[in-house]
Amino acid sequence: MIYFDNSATSFPKDTRVIDAMCKAYDRFGNPGRSGHAPSLAAAKAIYSCRETIGRHYNVSPERVIFCPSATFALNFAIKGLLRNKAATSKNSVVIISSLEHNSVYRPLYKLHKQGLIQLRIVNIDIASQSNALSEIRKAICKNTILAVFTHASNVCGYILPIYEIAKLTRKKKVPLIVDAAQSCGHIPMDVDSNDIDVLCLAAHKGIGAPFGTTAMILGKNCPDIEPIIEGGTGSISLSGKMPNFYPDKLEAGTQNAPAIHALETAVSLIDYNNQQAMAVYRFIKDEMLKMPLITLTGLSENTLPVLLFNHNNIDSETVGALLAKNSICVRGGFHCSPLAHKSLGTNKGGVRLSFSKYNTIEEAAIFINQIKCLC
Known part of the structure; x- marks a missing residue:
């Protein structure tokens, strides 16, 4: 998983x-x-x-x-x-x-x-x-x-x-x-x-x-x-x-x-070391920016290791469900924050990826391959 x-x-x-x-x-x-x-x-x-x-x-x-x-x-x-x-x-x-x-x-x-x-x-x-x-x-x-x-x-x-x-x-x-x-x-x-x-x-x-x-x-x-x-x-x-x-x-x-x-x-146990999570964030962000059917929203230099994206032809909850079938856990929808989605212009919601120190570049590569299959 x-x-x-x-x-x-x-x-x-x-x-x-x-x-x-x-x-x-x-x-x-x-x-x-x-x-x-x-x-x-x-x-x-x-x-x-x-x-x-x-x-x-x-x-x-x-x-x-x-x-x-x-x-x-x-x-x-x-x-x-x-x-x-x-x-x-x-x-x-x-x-x-x-x-x-x-x-x-x-x-x-x-x-x-x-x-x-x-x-x-x-x-x-x-x-x-x-x-x-x-x-x-x-x-x-x-x-x-x-x-x-x-x-x-x-x-x-x-x-x-x-x-x-x-x-x-x-x-x-x-x-x-x-x-x-x-x-x-x-x-x-x-x-x-x-x-x-x-x-x-x-x-x-x-x-x-x-x-x-x-x-x-x-x-x-x-x-x-x-x-x-x-x-x-x-x-x-x-x-x-x-x-x-x-x-x-x-x-x-x-x-x-x-x-x-x-x-x-x-x-x-808190150590505030986000380097691993941010490395995964940057890898996935850079790969997704190359995909014409993927739209990334809310990108900023002042950010936690969190990405919001949408597939131009598939709604966010369906993307989340398809990824879940392949044992990839993400969250689609409105994330209990309709104000934020309205402010960001994602009026139909989005797919959120949020990373931790336990995530790896190898996992990120598997995720990217799964997204490519949807594109």
Whole structure:
């Protein structure tokens, strides 16, 4: 099998990550709920992971909030920050980019349709970061109460100038949420030194962690986030209110301790070496540019190892299905990101290839031969 779908989830997972999770099931109880050894072992592992992530992204451990997915984290950050904005009204503006995933677009679209906010979508020119920054600068107005931007497109891999965006939003005193679902594990990030208020990870992708847990990381200047879920925390149990301190304030319910323990292992293994993945990217890109029936979209020097293409005579989902029959794993369609496809001009979707350090030039050559058979 050839796996070119790492933007969906990384594969394979490092055996050390899998071992960490499996061994945890033999040792862990419910964290923070009891004083016996299994419970304490789980609680200790969770705090250790907070410390590891905190060091990696330069935040204090209590500002690392565990969530079941990046979609959950983004919804939590968006709704939790807007819930804290007493002035939220139909005149309040939230800005996003034209490359956002539905995990950002859909919650804000719903709030817009409910008349609670105005949603302003900033067109991102992937050919010019200076043009993109200029459009963002123009989009921020006196009524802007929140900005949400992806760090890298899940459709074409384009990397936005997120630190420069953060400088703009900080200057205008607008909180910034960064969707780092695609970039985490590929690009180092320093949260507190770069004016990022919330950084949301998708740990099962570039970081290589298991499904079922990730982190919402709060910068030191992040406005207070209100809980959108209430429940047991193992602390202040006699109160009807959620605790007023992080992380307990935002972590109701039992944490996925085995997956969090494995997440710490995965974070400790990050090396940010994309050379192999980029070599495969360049090989396939150069070969596909020679094919008259293949159209590549979203090419940029500022990119992750991700390619988006279309066959001029075969729709993207059919291409994906044909490749799957030959044990080549790719993703066709709209990738849960209709805004990005509209912005890129791929209104019928596309086939996405996303590479990792485990992919080889030999695999790339086999893929190219299969594409030639379709041409």
